Amino acid sequence: xxxxxxxxxxxxxxxxxxxxxxxxxxxxxxxxxxxxxxxxxxxxxxxxxxxxxxxxxxxxxxxxxxxxxxxxxxxxxxxxxxxxxxxxxxxxxxxxxxxxxxxxxxxxxxxxxxxxxxxxxxxxxxxxxxxxxxxxxxxxxxxxxxxxxxxxxxxxxxxxxxxxxxxxxxxxxxxxxxxxxxxxxxxxxxxxxxxxxxxxxxxxxxxxxxxxxxxxxxxxxxxxxxxxxxxxxxxxxxxxxxxxxxxxxxxxxxxxxxxxxxxxxxxxxxxxxxxxxxxxxxxxxxxxxxxxxxxxxxxxxxxxxxxxxxxxxxxxxxxxxxxxxxxxxxxxxxxxxxxxxxxxxxxxxxxxxxxxxxxxxxxxxxxxxxxxxxxxxxxxxxxxxxxxxxxxxxxxxxxxxxxxxxxxxxxxxxxxxxxxxxxxxxxxxxxxxxxxxxxxxxxxxxxxxxxxxxxxxxxxxxxxxxxxxxxxxxxxxxxxxxxxxxxxxxxxxxxxxxxxxxxxxxxxxxxxxxxxxxxxxxxxxxxxxxxxxxxxxxxxxxxxxxxxxxxxxxxxxxxxxxxxxxxx
Numbered sequence: 001x002x003x004x005x006x007x008x009x010x011x012x013x014x015x016x017x018x019x020x021x022x023x024x025x026x027x028x029x030x031x032x033x034x035x036x037x038x039x040x041x042x043x044x045x046x047x048x049x050x051x052x053x054x055x056x057x058x059x060x061x062x063x064x065x066x067x068x069x070x071x072x073x074x075x076x077x078x079x080x081x082x083x084x085x086x087x088x089x090x091x092x093x094x095x096x097x098x099x100x101x102x103x104x105x106x107x108x109x110x111x112x113x114x115x116x117x118x119x120x121x122x123x124x125x126x127x128x129x130x131x132x133x134x135x136x137x138x139x140x141x142x143x144x145x146x147x148x149x150x151x152x153x154x155x156x157x158x159x160x161x162x163x164x165x166x167x168x169x170x171x172x173x174x175x176x177x178x179x180x181x182x183x184x185x186x187x188x189x190x191x192x193x194x195x196x197x198x199x200x201x202x203x204x205x206x207x208x209x210x211x212x213x214x215x216x217x218x219x220x221x222x223x224x225x226x227x228x229x230x231x232x233x234x235x236x237x238x239x240x241x242x243x244x245x246x247x248x249x250x251x252x253x254x255x256x257x258x259x260x261x262x263x264x265x266x267x268x269x270x271x272x273x274x275x276x277x278x279x280x281x282x283x284x285x286x287x288x289x290x291x292x293x294x295x296x297x298x299x300x301x302x303x304x305x306x307x308x309x310x311x312x313x314x315x316x317x318x319x320x321x322x323x324x325x326x327x328x329x330x331x332x333x334x335x336x337x338x339x340x341x342x343x344x345x346x347x348x349x350x351x352x353x354x355x356x357x358x359x360x361x362x363x364x365x366x367x368x369x370x371x372x373x374x375x376x377x378x379x380x381x382x383x384x385x386x387x388x389x390x391x392x393x394x395x396x397x398x399x400x401x402x403x404x405x406x407x408x409x410x411x412x413x414x415x416x417x418x419x420x421x422x423x424x425x426x427x428x429x430x431x432x433x434x435x436x437x438x439x440x441x442x443x444x445x446x447x448x449x450x451x452x453x454x455x456x457x458x459x460x461x462x463x464x465x466x467x468x469x470x471x472x473x474x475x476x477x478x479x480x481x482x483x484x485x486x487x488x489x490x491x492x493x494x495x496x497x498x499x500x501x502x503x504x505x506x507x508x509x510x511x512x513x514x515x516x517x518x519x520x521x522x523x524x525x526x527x528x529x530x531x532x533x534x535x536x537x538x539x540x541x542x543x544x545x546x547x548x549x550x551x552x553x554x555x556x557x558x559x560x561x562x563x564x565x566x567x568x
Contacts, residue, residue, distance in 0.1 A: 038090040041097055044430050045084040056090020058274055069547065069557070071272060072415040072441045075100045080445060085452045086428050089439075092274035098123070098437040099427070102444040102452065104502035105467045106428055109460050110419070111440075112508035120511060121420025123437045127270040128352075130280045131263050134345045135352035137514060149345045151331065152324040157517050163393055165317055167521055169209035171389035174526045176221040177202040178386075178533050183228060184248060185534070185563045187235055192245040192539060196559035198224075204257055206522050211353040212304040213319035220257050227251040243543045245560060259296030262289050263351075271415070301350050305341055321350055353515075373397065373531055392528050393521075398496040400531075402481035404523045405498060410479055411556075412442035412505035414513070428458045440504075446470060447502045449477055471501045537562040 036054045040046050050057045057078070064074040078100065079087045085103035101107055110118060119140050128138035136149040155161050177198060184193055201220035208214035216222045228235060228248065238247040253261070266283070273279045283290055308325040317323050325341055332339040376397045377387040387395070417440040424434050445452045450473035471483070488495040506513035513519070530536075538544075543560040 036094055038097060041088055041099075041430070041433065041436070044086060044088045044097075044099065045082045046088045046097070047078070047082065050090065054093045056092065056095070058090070058092050061091070070415070073443065075416075075439060075441050076102055076444055076449075080452060083452065085445065085454055086430065096436070098439055099432070100439045100441070101427065102441060102446070103428070103454055104444060104446040104451070104504065105459065106454075107417075107440050107444070107504060108468075108508055110427065110438075111417070111504075111511065114425075114460075115509045115511060117421055117423055117425050118419040118438070119422050121418055121435075121437055123420070124418035126276050127267055129276075130270065131267050132348040132351045134348040136349065137352065145345060148331075149349055152327050152346065152349055153320070153514075154327065156320050156323055157514070161323070162517060162521055165319065165323070166210040166518060167389050167393060167525070169213060169319070170206045170522055170525050171392070173202065173205040173209045173219065173221065174522075174529050175386070176205065176219065176225070177526070178529050180221055180225045180228075181530075181534065181561075181563060182565065183225060185565055187237065187248075188246045188563070190562075191239070192243065192537075192543065192560045192562035193248060194245065194559065195561045196556070197250055199559060200261070201257070202526070203522075204260060206526075207353055209319075210518060211319060211350060212308070212321045214304075218254065218256065220254060223254065224251050243541065243560065245543070255296045256300035258289070259293035259300070262293040263297060266290060266293075297351065298347070301347055302342065305346065305350070309341055320353065324349065373400070373528060377532075386529060386532055389525065392525055395528075396496075397528075398485055398494050399481060400524065400527065401496040401498075402484035404520070404527065405484050405496075405503065406479060406481040408505040409503040410448055412503075413519075414442055414505070416441050417504075417507050419511075428454070442505060446476075447504070451502075468499055468501055533566055535564040535566055537564055 038046075038051045038054075038056050040051060047057070050060065053059070057074075061071055061074050064077075065071045068074070075089070078089065079085055079102045085101065085106070087100050088097040089100055090097055101110070120137070125138040125140075128135055132138065134145055134149060136146050136153070139146040139149070141147075156166075180198060181195075198221070201224065205214065205219050205221050208218065236249050239245075240247055266280075269283065270276045270280065304321060305325065308319070308321045311318070311322055312325060312329065315326075317326065324346060328341055328346065329339045373387070374381040376395050377391055380387040380391060419438045419440065421432055421434055421436055421438070425432050427438075443449075451470055475483075484496055484498070484500050485494040486497045486500065506516035506519070539560055539562055543558045545558050547557045
């Protein structure tokens with residue numbers, strides 16, 4: 001009996017011990033859970049529901065992406081639901097809140113007039129860390145590598161360099177696309193064809209030409225045209241009855257093009273990932289093409305650097321890389337040291353040009369707009385030829401500028417800008433602690449949809465007097481290049497007004513897109529030559545959709561063209 005009671009009490013003690021341990025574990029788990037919950041910045045609007053989950057907005061964001069394909073639009077929808085142009089989000093567990101800013105006037109002020117308060121921030125530089133970590137845009141100004149790399153690129157965005165070095169290369173590669181499309185138009189028999197690969201290849205060629213003076217052997221468009229012409233009248237064509245389109249056989253990508261495309265896409269994956277470090281190594285483990293891409297691109301860049309070194313004695317600059325190599329030698333000579341042409345900074349600056357090039361293919365999202373250029377290039381028209389690069393550069397064609405600007409307004413190439421405040425500061429009356437990430441969607445209310453109302457007393461005082469007029473809420477969602485044209489009584493015709501209303505496709509201030517001037521030259525040159533040679537026929541059905549998805553840049557879901565050749 002005594003033994004029974006001892007066993008009974010020992011068992012009871014054991015049960016009580018386990019129960020106590022379970023209670024302690026539950027209490028600790030609850031405290032950890034409470035500790036891990038999102039911690040809002042006081043006063044700034046947020047969704048109370050997402051703040052009750054350690055995952056914050058992440059589940060909602062993933063669901064949105066599955067349905068809509070563009071996660072950045074979740075941010076603008078989130079702000080509209082909250083009725084505030086400034087809101088806070090949590091993009092993963094144990095993360096500080098990020099702010100979403102969607103008021104154009106405040107964005108322009110923050111990026112242009114308050115640039116000293118806001119840097120690019122870790123969330124931005126993280127996206128480049130595993131591809132081009134020493135690209136100057138991925139470095140803060142305080143980093144000594146920033147100044148060294150910027151010095152390599154000095155003068156490459158000046159009008160003289162762009163017109164004398166970059167523009168001839170861009171013009172040549174643009175004419176290659178015209179030649180390819182003339183061939184395809186001849187064999188398409190009035191049907192549309194998918195132009196995405198051509199657009200991507202042309203973008204690659206133009207940037208490769210400007211960056212490294214790529215030759216025809218490494219030109220994707222030239223090689224594709226040679227490939228199609230090699231069939232000598234026996235061109236294998238497939239017809240897609242669903243889209244009433246023709247499918248052309250496509251030459252397998254050149255190794256360096258395939259590698260550049262994959263690394264460019266990887267930068268986009270990093271931008272969109274809640275866990276960029278983990279996902280980078282996971283993708284490296286699982287994706288053989290990604291692993292190979294690093295080797296392909298590195299080998300290609302090293303080969304092109306060697307070519308530029310061999311051209312040093314010519315002292316005739318044909319590309320940005322030639323310019324960088326010359327500046328590297330001058331810098332080394334001034335310090336009395338040996339030039340290091342193969343240092344990481346040079347590789348990454350070259351790589352940044354090649355891997356972030358998908359800026360302008362969104363232009364053909366709106367191909368039905370056609371521009372009569374012949375009145376502006378009368379000499380070329382009368383001579384029966386295309387305008388020269390000099391004629392294109394010197395022509396003031398308001399409607400052409402308006403088409404470009406309106407397309408970039410409706411389909412900005414980059415999903416968002418990312419900033420981080422370098423000091424404790426204030427935005428729209430709210431105190432923002434140092435180091436807060438600020439997400440600025442490129443498609444925000446006020447730019448291509450009605451603005452979210454903002455009380456004037458919340459605006460920065462300098463904003464009230466220095467602001468662009470708002471677009472009309474009745475037609476802000478419509479594609480209308482005329483909105484950028486203003487009557488000028490002095491010159492007696494319409495004039496292009498780049499400040500007619502909100503648009504921030506390339507950002508503002510000292511941290512705006514470094515290559516925006518080059519992008520506009522690409523756009524102006526290519527669009528002029530395409531409109532000169534072709535009329536773009538309006539599409540219908542699914543392939544006329546304007547929807548897209550996000551990577552490093554905004555990519556249209558469908559990029560079909562239907563052409564009529566202009567002969568007179």
